[in-house]
Amino acid sequence: MTDTATSGGAATGRPDASGRVTGLILVALPVAMVMTMIVWPIGLAILDTLWLPGPDGTGARFSVASYRFFFSDGYSLGNLWITIWTTAVSTAILMAIAIPLSIYLRFRTGRAAAVVQALAIFPLFVPSIILAYAFVRVLGPNGMVDIILANIGLPRIRSPYLTVWGPVIGFVWDNLPLTVVILLAGLSGVSTQAVEAARDVGAGRIATFRHIILPRIGPSILVAASFVVLGLFSAFTFPYLLGPAAPEMMGPFMQRTFGDVLDPVQARTQAVVTFLFCAAFGWFYVRSIAANRRRMAR
Amino acid sequence: MATLTLQSLGKSFGTTAAVTGVDLVVGDGELVCxxxxxxxxxxxxxxxVGGFEGPTAGRVLIDGQDVTHLPPERRPTSMMFQSHALWSHMTVAGNIGFGLRLRGLSRADVAQRVDAALDTVGLPGYGPRRTDQLSGGQAQRVALARSLVLEPKILLLDEPFASLDQHLRERxxxxxxxxxxxxxxxxxxxxxxxxxxxxxxDRIVVMDRGRVQQADRPDRLYRAxxxxxxxxxxxxMNLIAGEVAGGRFxxxxMVLAAPVADGPALLAVRPEALAVSFGTGAGRLHRVTDFGSHAVAEIDLPEGTRVKAHLPEAPDAAPGMPVTVTPRRHTLYRDDRVLWVSDTAPGAAPVAVDA
Incomplete structure (x- = not known):
């Protein structure tokens, strides 16, 4: 009897131990990937920007000279500023389009809504480089819009191609589908009856949005904005193909500094600065999500 | 004072008619189902009526004023929804006071009226609670308070208790x-x-396939x-299709007196108006269910119809036993209208006979 009880206890203990091992094995792979593919290169890059050779080219030592150069160089700061500006303006325009569009798609049914949804989601399946090419064909010099205007006797447009607005339009176009999908997921938690109840007690459309819809989709807006901000900060295709040569966004700036100027230390410094901005936003994002979860749990 | 008038109200979704030609007057203080x-x-x-759907035909009038094309927020109505539709990011007080805040009432006035509304629905002191801390019944009471606090002329309730258990629903x-x-x-x-x-x-409006079948007092709906x-x-109700020929159904x-024109007819007999005798007849006893206060016998008629009859107590009869059924009181219908009524049920007003 005693033996049976003992072996029974051991049997009960075994699944816990094996479960713990299985869990650790399952976690080990992604942790190893993050460590080798992300943390290690980031650490190396940061170390490379802080451990520089002396003035005679020998004897590496700790130095912040590369950062001193970046933050005192007008061109570098201009590029950082245009990156922040493009990201902020693109995100604001994107939200201004995506939020009303998502609300329309959530609360309207029928063929028109289905067509709008298909059109809004379509760019998700088109590579960025194709979108950039389409942009040039439509809004570029001698593009479709220009040709139409010329044919009806109107003056040509001031093309946003190769201006700061080129990447902004490209980003908005490219990021609209994912943003709409994320916001629609958030809006699925807002029931039609909750909106109708608000209108029933006297809320107009704006009051309903402000007091009923917005508080419920705040986390979704934050998630969507985070994807957009983090993606835009390190974007390359649109700024390279549609943006101005100078100032340039951090993506093309890094590539050019590394490949054309052949200054890997300064390229890494630019990368670390870009990473620190993204990390700061990531910290804000995680903190907001955690605060929201705490609020929901109370 | 608040009366609701629906005039030839209709609603179609594409080619599908959801509501057709509804005419109804709801009097002041009346409760119509x-x-x-x-x-x-x-x-x-x-x-x-609430303004959430636009009619494709007819008008909605409240106290004689045409509100057909007004949005919900501008109608003197309030709706209680089936899923209570409380806003989970607001407290109970926030939910009830939202409409008052939109109307620009001071914070003190809002708090006072919210407390009064909570008292009315029997939830005093529930204001600071979150909506997810409420039971189903409490949530519906809060929804009711949210509607009542605005003092609407007409309160609309869309199956508000459908998701509650039987006991709570009744209460x-x-x-x-x-x-x-x-x-x-x-x-x-x-x-x-x-x-x-x-x-x-006070009055029930029975609807089927988008049309009003009958709008009447509950007792008349049952008896006539x-x-x-x-x-x-x-x-x-037992419904038996048959023919009227020579003044007989x-x-x-089964042969019954029916002094009406010859033709097809539908016989309607309540289970309590069906007399049953066991031992003889063309019917066959299918089953007897004893409910304690009474018993229900299910009887198969020769032509295949199964009818129910109420009995004061369960008979000593086995399934398959021959049975004779005789309607004590019945109605004949033809073309969806009353053709003939055998007599008038006690306490009910005389029934119009369309022979």
């Missing part, structure tokens, strides 16, 4: 009834439960149903 099966159009009518509907009598508020209540309609309503649909929908071995 819209009753019907799923898809009968009752909720669509209510949503048109809440009694409370709503008491509240309606006390506040003298005009109410339109949608339900698909006839018990709920019979327990609550105007159409075979109402006869079958309100209470239990004939179906198998």
């Amino acid at each position: 819209l009753l019907g099966p799923s898809g009968s159009g009752k909720s669509t009518v209510l949503r048109m 809440l509907r009694e409370e709503v009834r008491d509240l309606q009598k006390r506040l003298r508020i005009t109410m339109v209540f949608v339900t698909h439960g006839q018990d709920e309609a019979l327990a609550l309503a 149903p105007a159409t075979p649909f109402v006869a079958g929908f309100i209470g239990q 004939v179906q198998g071995a």
Whole structure:
């Protein structure tokens, strides 16, 4: 009897131990990937920007000279500023389009809504480089819009191609589908009856949005904005193909500094600065999500 | 004072007519139930009154004023939804006071009226609670308080207790009834439960396939149903198709006096109006269910119809035993209208006979 009880206890203990091992094995792979593919290169890059050779080219030592150069160089700061500006303006325009569009798609049914949804989601399946090419064909010099205007006797447009607005339009176009999908997921938690109840007690459309819809989709807006901000900060295709040569966004700036100027230390410094901005936003994002979860749990 | 008038109200979704030609007047302080099966159009009518659906035909008038094209926020109505539709990011007080805040009332006034509304629905002190801390019944009371606090002329209720258990449903509907009598508020209540309609309503509007079948007092709906649909929908009814020939309704071995024109007819007999004798006859006893207070015998007639009869107590009879059934009181229908009524049920007004 005693033996049976003992072996029974051991049997009960075994699944816990094996479960713990299985869990650790399952976690080990992604942790190893993050460590080798992300943390290690980031650490190396940061170390490379802080451990520089002396003035005679020998004897590496700790130095912040590369950062001193970046933050005192007008061109570098201009590029950082245009990156922040493009990201902020693109995100604001994107939200201004995506939020009303998502609300329309959530609360309207029928063929028109289905067509709008298909059109809004379509760019998700088109590579960025194709979108950039389409942009040039439509809004570029001698593009479709220009040709139409010329044919009806109107003056040509001031093309946003190769201006700061080129990447902004490209980003908005490219990021609209994912943003709409994320916001629609958030809006699925807002029931039609909750909106109708608000209108029933006297809320107009704006009051309903402000007091009923917005508080419920705040986390979704934050998630969507985070994807957009983090993606835009390190974007390359649109700024390279549609943006101005100078100032340039951090993506093309890094590539050019590394490949054309052949200054890997300064390229890494630019990368670390870009990473620190993204990390700061990531910290804000995680903190907001955690605060929201705490609020929901109370 | 608040009266609701619906004039030839209709609603079509594409080529599908959801509601057709609804005419109805709801008097001041009256509680009217819209009753019907799923898809009968009752909720669509209510949503048109509340402004959530635009009619494709007809008008909605409140106190004589045409509100057909007003949005919900500009109508003197308030709606209680089936899923209570409370806003989970607000407290109970926030939910109830939201409409008042939109109207620009001071914080103190809002708090005072919210407290009064919570007292009215029996939830004093619940203001600071979160909505997810409420039971189903409490959530519906808060939804009711949210509607009542705005003092609407007409309160609309769209199956508000459908998701609650039977006991709670009965208690809440009694409370709503008491509240309606006390506040003298005009109410339109949608339900698909006839018990709920019979327990609550001053008048019941029975709907089927988008049309009003009958709008009448609950007792008259039971005793003098105007159409075979109402006869079958309100209470239990045996419906037997047959022929009238030479002043007699004939179906198998059943022959009844029917002084009306020859032609097809539908015989309607309540189970309690069907006399049963065991041992002889063309019918066969299928089953007897003893409910304690009475028993129900299910009898197969020769032509294949199965009818139910109420008995004062369970008989000593086995399934398959020959049975004779004789209607004591019955109605004949033809073309969805009353053709003939054998007599008038006690306590009911005389029934119009269309021979």
